[in-house]
Amino acid sequence: MPTFQTVRGMRDLLGEEAQTFTNVITKARETASLFGFKEAVTPHVEPLELLSAKSGDEIRQRMFIFEDLGGRQVALRPEFTASIARLATSTLKNEPKPLKLFSVGTVYRYDEPQRGRYREFWQSNFELMGSNKPEADTEIILLTDRLMRTLGLQSYAFKIGHIGIIRGILSQDGVDEKTQNAVLQRMDKKEYELALKLVDSEKCRSTLQGLINIKGKDWYDTIEQINVLVAGYEKAKAAAENLSEVLKLITSSAELSLTVEPAFARGLEYYTGMIFEVYIPQLEIALGGGGRYDRLIETFGGEPTPAVGCAHGIDRVVIALQTQNTAGSINVERKVAAVIPITESVKVEALKIAQLLRERGVSVEFEIMGRRMGKALEDADKRNFDYAVIVGERELKEGTVVVKDLKSHEQTTILILDLFEKIKN
Numbered sequence: 528m529p530t531f532q533t534v535r536g537m538r539d540l541l542g543e544e545a546q547t548f549t550n551v552i553t554k555a556r557e558t559a560s561l562f563g564f565k566e567a568v569t570p571h572v573e574p575l576e577l578l579s580a581k582s583g584d585e586i587r588q589r590m591f592i593f594e595d596l597g598g599r600q601v602a603l604r605p606e607f608t609a610s611i612a613r614l615a616t617s618t619l620k621n622e623p624k625p626l627k628l629f630s631v632g633t634v635y636r637y638d639e640p641q642r643g644r645y646r647e648f649w650q651s652n653f654e655l656m657g658s659n660k661p662e663a664d665t666e667i668i669l670l671t672d673r674l675m676r677t678l679g680l681q682s683y684a685f686k687i688g689h690i691g692i693i694r695g696i697l698s699q700d701g702v703d704e705k706t707q708n709a710v711l712q713r714m715d716k717k718e719y720e721l722a723l724k725l726v727d728s729e730k731c732r733s734t735l736q737g738l739i740n741i742k743g744k745d746w747y748d749t750i751e752q753i754n755v756l757v758a759g760y761e762k763a764k765a766a767a768e769n770l771s772e773v774l775k776l777i778t779s780s781a782e783l784s785l786t787v788e789p790a791f792a793r794g795l796e797y798y799t800g801m802i803f804e805v806y807i808p809q810l811e812i813a814l815g816g817g818g819r820y821d822r823l824i825e826t827f828g829g830e831p832t833p834a835v836g837c838a839h840g841i842d843r844v845v846i847a848l849q850t851q852n853t854a855g856s857i858n859v860e861r862k863v864a865a866v867i868p869i870t871e872s873v874k875v876e877a878l879k880i881a882q883l884l885r886e887r888g889v890s891v892e893f894e895i896m897g898r899r900m901g902k903a904l905e906d907a908d909k910r911n912f913d914y915a916v917i918v919g920e921r922e923l924k925e926g927t928v929v930v931k932d933l934k935s936h937e938q939t940t941i942l943i944l945d946l947f948e949k950i951k952n
């Protein structure tokens with residue numbers, strides 16, 4: 528028999544790595560709660576029609592699509608936004624705005640597998656619907672900053688742009704929407720030459736080239752440069768003004784490292800405004816990103832609803848934590864005790880003691896292998912437990928147990944009543 532393996536691009540998470548994933552998810556959930564986002568749990572499988580409605584060619588071509596037994600065309604979700612937009616235009620249609628929803632789970636894309644790029648990966652996703660104000664864009668960046676910071680990531684930095692600047696230039700110079708999308712896809716991959724080749728107008732090409740050359744950490748100065756470049760382009764100018772309002776709010780409410788890159792684009796076609804990504808210096812790939820998408824809800828048949836959102840790639844965040852050696856620092860410290868009954872007769876009492884400890888937050892490994900005490904102790908030692916609680920008939924009669932500190936090898940007999948205090952300290 529051949530041994531089975533996971534499907535290409537999909538992984539098992541075990542041990543410490545699985546624990547780190549869980550910790551990141553916990554922090555994401557806490558962040559959601561701190562910023563007033565309510566959790567939405569949606570299906571992994573959605574109608575193909577919904578998912579392909581506005582995801583953009585890029586993602587559409589990389590979906591896991593299949594027909595279910597009822598003949599329905601369905602697909603594994605490649606992102607959360609479509610599901611949230613579905614909710615916003617159906618079940619939550621009449622909810623007061625803003626609608627703030629958080630989701631976490633796996634998404635699926637047929638990407639070429641490599642480190643940090645998988646076909647099944649985890650995202651924490653935040654969507655804020657109903658506000659066109661720069662405050663909303665700011666909140667999305669601030670919550671990403673907060674999440675990265677509480678995870679203990681060092682020297683992460685934001686890259687911020689605005690899709691309206693690029694589209695504003697292209698549309699004023701007569702480039703149709705389909706070509707615009709193709710240009711943006713090339714620019715997303717930093718294939719600037721190929722992007723420029725798609726544009727006929729010489730003037731447009733040179734303005735775009737000018738935009739590609741602008742990049743700066745001083746946001747005010749960078750916006751000034753953009754303003755000069757797009758002087759004759761009304762829509763691009765308005766977009767630059769909007770970006771400058773967002774940047775002003777972000778930089779005056781948080782200390783974060785950011786670069787303004789007006790030629791930066793993102794794969795998803797639905798963006799209409801500010802877009803961003805977050806990085807650490809050691810990794811080339813983005814840990815998360817997002818942006819404003821003011822027209823998606825109406826293409827889903829809802830009332831026109833401005834919206835902004837972001838997704839964090841948890842697999843990559845975990846790699847970042849491992850790279851910076853901070854993965855361990857977010858583990859919850861918890862004492863582990865082995866509870867070992869010496870004889871059959873004290874099994875029930877021993878189980879009660881195990882339950883008592885668990886109730887107070889001590890992690891307990893009850894001896895379920897029926898081993899003799901010596902073997903059980905050896906095993907507890909090997910597996911790095913903190914304490915062994917040995918339950919014997921004679922001690923029980925006096926309301927006591929024997930506690931062995933597996934680090935110092937000290938052994939004491941103590942009252943069961945004092946057991947928790949002993950282990951806690």
Ligand code: AMP
Pocket residue numbers: 606636638643644645646648649650794813814815816817838839840841842843
């Ligand atoms: P997106 O939904 O494309 O905006 O991506 C949001 C985040 O998801 C990215 O910044 C990455 O951190 C993560 N991500 C995207 N594609 C993959 C992938 N194939 N494997 C792992 N993480 C990914």
